[in-house]
Amino acid sequence: MAVYTEVSDEELQAFLREYEIGEMLSLKGIAEGVENSNYVLHTASGYYILTLYEKRVDPADLPFFLGLMEHLAEAGISCPVPIKGRDGSALRELCGRPAAIISFLDGLWPKRIHPWHCQRLGAALAELHLAGESFQIRRDNALSLDGWRGLVDTCEGRADEIEPGLAGLIRQELNFLEANWPSDLPEGVIHADLFPDNVFFVGERLSGVIDFYFACNDFLAYEIAVCLNAWCFESDASTFNATKARMLLQSYQSVRPLSEAELAALPILARGSALRFLLTRLYDILNHPPGAYVTPKDPREYCRKLRFHQLVKGPGAYGLG
Numbered sequence: 090m091a092v093y094t095e096v097s098d099e100e101l102q103a104f105l106r107e108y109e110i111g112e113m114l115s116l117k118g119i120a121e122g123v124e125n126s127n128y129v130l131h132t133a134s135g136y137y138i139l140t141l142y143e144k145r146v147d148p149a150d151l152p153f154f155l156g157l158m159e160h161l162a163e164a165g166i167s168c169p170v171p172i173k174g175r176d177g178s179a180l181r182e183l184c185g186r187p188a189a190i191i192s193f194l195d196g197l198w199p200k201r202i203h204p205w206h207c208q209r210l211g212a213a214l215a216e217l218h219l220a221g222e223s224f225q226i227r228r229d230n231a232l233s234l235d236g237w238r239g240l241v242d243t244c245e246g247r248a249d250e251i252e253p254g255l256a257g258l259i260r261q262e263l264n265f266l267e268a269n270w271p272s273d274l275p276e277g278v279i280h281a282d283l284f285p286d287n288v289f290f291v292g293e294r295l296s297g298v299i300d301f302y303f304a305c306n307d308f309l310a311y312e313i314a315v316c317l318n319a320w321c322f323e324s325d326a327s328t329f330n331a332t333k334a335r336m337l338l339q340s341y342q343s344v345r346p347l348s349e350a351e352l353a354a355l356p357i358l359a360r361g362s363a364l365r366f367l368l369t370r371l372y373d374i375l376n377h378p379p380g381a382y383v384t385p386k387d388p389r390e391y392c393r394k395l396r397f398h399q400l401v402k403g404p405g406a407y408g409l410g
């Protein structure tokens with residue numbers, strides 16, 4: 090659950106005076122997510138999401154995130170739109186934190202993934218990648234190789250508290266990835282956290298994508314690897330479902346075909362993506378703020394996924410060929 094910062098009625102009322110979205114009717118903390126404090130805000134003009142940006146978001150990045158949502162929405166991608174205040178700005182401060190109001194998106198995220206979810210996801214992801222081509226602001230991925238090295242240095246001393254042998258696994262994997270990471274794949278704007286809880290469906294229609302607060306420029310195929318990890322394993326996190334992966338990849342390629350180099354790189358990109366989420370989960374569990382209204386996610390799930398990809402010989406393991 091994620092509400093790190095409590096907002097009083099008085100503070101909210103003063104904040105809302107900067108907007109033209111009507112009188113406040115209610116504000117309810119959202120019991121999901123781990124990064125920011127999120128509330129459903131109900132005003133006389135409808136429902137919105139109020140977000141207070143917490144520890145991992147650098148305020149200097151917020152114009153990128155909010156600008157990207159606006160850009161993608163204008164290009165026809167279904168995603169939240171930042172609401173501007175009377176001064177034309179979507180970004181201001183509340184309770185000492187950067188804060189914004191964004192539009193509310195209908196739909197529910199899938200708790201149980203079927204192959205058709207992966208099919209809808211693949212095409213939507215490729216459309217998102219194409220729509221991002223014309224976005225002018227750039228943001229490097231802070232959670233790529235350099236960021237992983239920093240997290241390994243910080244966490245490895247206590248990693249074996251979580252699982253015996255974990256410190257060795259992450260150090261060796263980092264060394265491997267540093268020696269073998271690709272350098273010349275097509276790049277663009279990626280969402281970078283496209284897990285099922287960030288993709289909404291209404292019935293069998295993908296109704297929208299939320300949570301752009303890790304978005305950045307990186308290899309487009311890296312994003313596919315993130316999705317293979319987040320969408321295509323069974324709940325034991327060890328059994329890979331090649332049918333789901335094939336649906337995802339075929340559907341992506343019906344909109345944006347992948348080059349031979351991108352396909353060949355999938356296994357190493359999947360290893361990198363598994364290490365990325367293993368490390369941030371490990372960091373969060375070792376540095377859990379006491380009393381915070383949030384449930385940390387299990388890093389061991391990503392140890393199992395990483396071990397699967399370490400044995401993969403080529404992209405055929407992902408349902409292709």
Ligand SMILES: Nc1ncnc2c1ncn2[C@@H]1O[C@H](COP(=O)(O)OP(=O)(O)OP(=O)(O)O)[C@@H](O)[C@H]1O
Nearest residue numbers: 119121122123124125127138169192193194299300
């Ligand atoms: N625009 C939106 N419309 C409807 N619901 C939303 C919207 N944005 C966020 N939510 C709700 O808030 C929850 C948390 O949002 P979000 O995923 O952005 O949080 P977070 O703290 O960045 O979490 P994480 O990075 O762990 O996914 C979502 O699962 C969803 O229920």
Ligand SMILES: N[C@@H](CCO)C(=O)O
Nearest residue numbers: 123282284366370386
């Ligand atoms: N999606 C991330 C959490 C938010 O970054 C995870 O599952 O570890």
